[in-house]
Amino acid sequence: MRKIAIVGSGQAGLLAAHALVKTGYDVTLYSDRTPEQWLNESKPTGTAARFDMALAFERELGLAFWEDAAPRGEGAHLTACPAPGNRLLTLAGRLERPFMAIDLRLQSHRWMLELEARGGKVVIEAVTIPRLEEIAAENDLTVVAAGRADLCRLFERDAARSPHADAQRNVVMMCVTGPKLGFDGVPLLPVKFNLFAGIGEAFWVPYHHKDAGPSWNCLFEAIPGGPLDRFQGAKSGEEILAIAKDLVKELIPWDHDWFKTAELSDKHGWQNGRVVPAVRKPVGRLPSGRIVTPLGDTAMSLDPIGGQGANSGNKMARNLVECIVAHGERPFDAGWMTRTFERFYARHGGPTDRFNNLLLAGAPAGVSHLLFAQYGSDGRADNQSRQQALANAFVNNFNDPAQLTPVVEDVGRVRAFIRQKTGKPWPVALAAGGVGVGIAQVRQRLGLPPRHPAAPAHAVGALA
The missing domain is CATH 3.50.50.60 (FAD/NAD(P)-binding domain)
Structure with a gap:
């Protein structure tokens, strides 16, 4: 032996x-x-x-001793914001099989x-x-x-x-009870992402806590020096939670009522640090x-x-x-x-x-293409199903990143993938994802420079 x-x-x-x-x-x-x-x-x-x-x-x-007790995350709900308070678009994707966080x-x-x-x-x-x-x-x-x-x-x-030779985010994590298991208007139990261009991310993960059972694990990923980066120097879980509540009220007001009842699940249930990839x-x-x-x-x-x-x-x-x-x-x-x-x-x-x-980079071209293409639909059931297939494909990449990562790394492959899933040419799919605003307005809301005058009219595909 x-x-x-x-x-x-x-x-x-x-x-x-x-x-x-x-x-x-x-x-x-x-x-x-x-x-x-x-x-x-x-x-x-x-x-x-x-x-x-x-x-x-x-x-x-x-x-797998906690299969019957732990909450089962059914997918992901993503809100993309070019600036705090500005919810440009959302994505809700369903996993083929649930995730769990123990x-x-x-x-x-x-x-x-x-x-x-x-x-x-x-x-x-x-x-x-x-x-x-x-x-x-x-x-x-x-x-x-x-x-x-x-x-x-x-x-x-x-x-x-x-x-990366340095950490790309200052990271805070806390285990909390209080917020309900679910979100109004979201027909599944997801991990909920809030993404802020140039600032960082905040996300809430359904979690099975050692004492509290079904609850939440909440993370803030702050780009150093930005508006989310307020936890430096915090030395207790109570201080971390108080800062988090202020941030949610100020920058993520749509989740404020959900988060305001949060309490630490245990006195050790928090972290404040950074990771160098x-x-x-x-x-x-x-x-x-x-x-x-x-x-x-x-x-x-x-x-x-x-x-x-x-x-x-x-x-x-x-x-x-x-x-x-x-x-x-x-x-x-x-x-x-x-x-x-x-x-x-x-x-x-x-x-x-x-x-x-790719996620640390914000929204590179391939990811931006998918976000906008999944968002547009003319209301027909078959088109809604096709748009949903894009969101589901993106979310299921978290299970096996080899599925879609090679696609989103290559803008040409992303465009072909969008056409395959939606049945539309990629400029049409992305323009539909503009939800009724012009390309110039979308670029402005994303904080991107204006389109070059010589660029073709369908240059929405170059949003990022």
């Missing part, structure tokens, strides 16, 4: 540990906190909204206990580099799934795949020359804007386990580590990273 060590008791590390125990490996998981400390003394490390492709792995492993503290607590019950070993200690040397010497493979903590520095940033190389070398490989956020750090961190971690864990099993008794050398990560990156990691970067 081959021995595998996993350092880290977050979602990706625990899933990999469970899958390897199920497959017959001798697995030891190292955690810097006990299950009880996870549950009662920790802050949530993220929202961890997972879509169906990621949830499937948890179900296969018999770890409090990671509850999850790590239960999954750690379950791992020991199923035959895995759990060691409680904070692993240092010298200790990691000892662990690597004792095991056939050592996996570092320690998030973005100090051990992350073992893995070199891949500059070619990491276009990065892809790291899959081989870490210890001072002795021994090698270890990363998993989850240690391998690929994603800004929360696309809700992809936990999804990416689940997919990466599945890929890692599949490659371990396929490798048999051969040594887990640097070549194997590289091939394993490249397999994940080709299928999931690359499209996910590029999709997240």
Whole structure:
């Protein structure tokens, strides 16, 4: 029986540990906190909204303990604003299968206990580099799934795949109760996005809290220095929530009545920080020359804007386990580590990273095309259905970013996709999405420069 060590008791590390125990490996998981400390003394490390492709792995492993209790997010509702208070357009898309967001503290607590019950070993200690040397010497493979903590520095940033050297958003997250589960006029339970050009984003995620149960996880993604960036220096959850209520009242008044009753779900249920998006190389070398490989956020750090961190971690864990099993008794050398990560990156990691970067960029041309094209309809049922297909396709890309990301990266492919879905030439579809205003007015409301006089009259396709 081959021995595998996993350092880290977050979602990706625990899933990999469970899958390897199920497959017959001798697995030891190292955690810097006990299950009880996870549950009662920790802050949530993220929202961890997972879509169906990621949830499937948890179900296969018999770890989906909250299926009947957690709220099921049915889609996404997006409001795009060229300026605060100016709701230019909305998009409501339905997922093929629901998403769920489970409090990671509850999850790590239960999954750690379950791992020991199923035959895995759990060691409680904070692993240092010298200790990691000892662990690597004792095991056939050592996996570092320690998030973005100090051990992350073992893995070199891949500059070619990491276009951002700095955080693109200042991020605040809070777990709240009070607001009802749903929104007036929205016929599904969605994650609700409010997007502000050049300012940032605010979104509300249906959430299963460790104590409160069905509730909300609310995030503000502020472009540094802008009107949303008011949380810097806040040192308590109560202060964070008070600032959030003021921001919603001022900049998102349509959600004010919904949000004004919000209260923190627990005293630890908030975060205030920033994430530098990065892809790291899959081989870490210890001072002795021994090698270890990363998993989850240690391998690929994603800004929360696309809700992809936990999804990416689940997919990466599945890929890692599949490659371990396929490798048999051969040594887990640097070549194997590289091939394993490249397999994940080709299928999931690359499209996910590029999709997240598109969202961080605001509304590049491909995304703007989809937003406007899905918005216009002449009221006929068949046309409404076709427009809805565009919104649904965009929303389902969150489940599998490989589906639509290559399309929205290429304006030509987006235009062909719009015609395929709507049955209209793309200029007609986008003009319909202007909802009765002229191209010049749409450009002005988006904060874009006027169309060049020499441009063709249908240049609505160049909105972004």
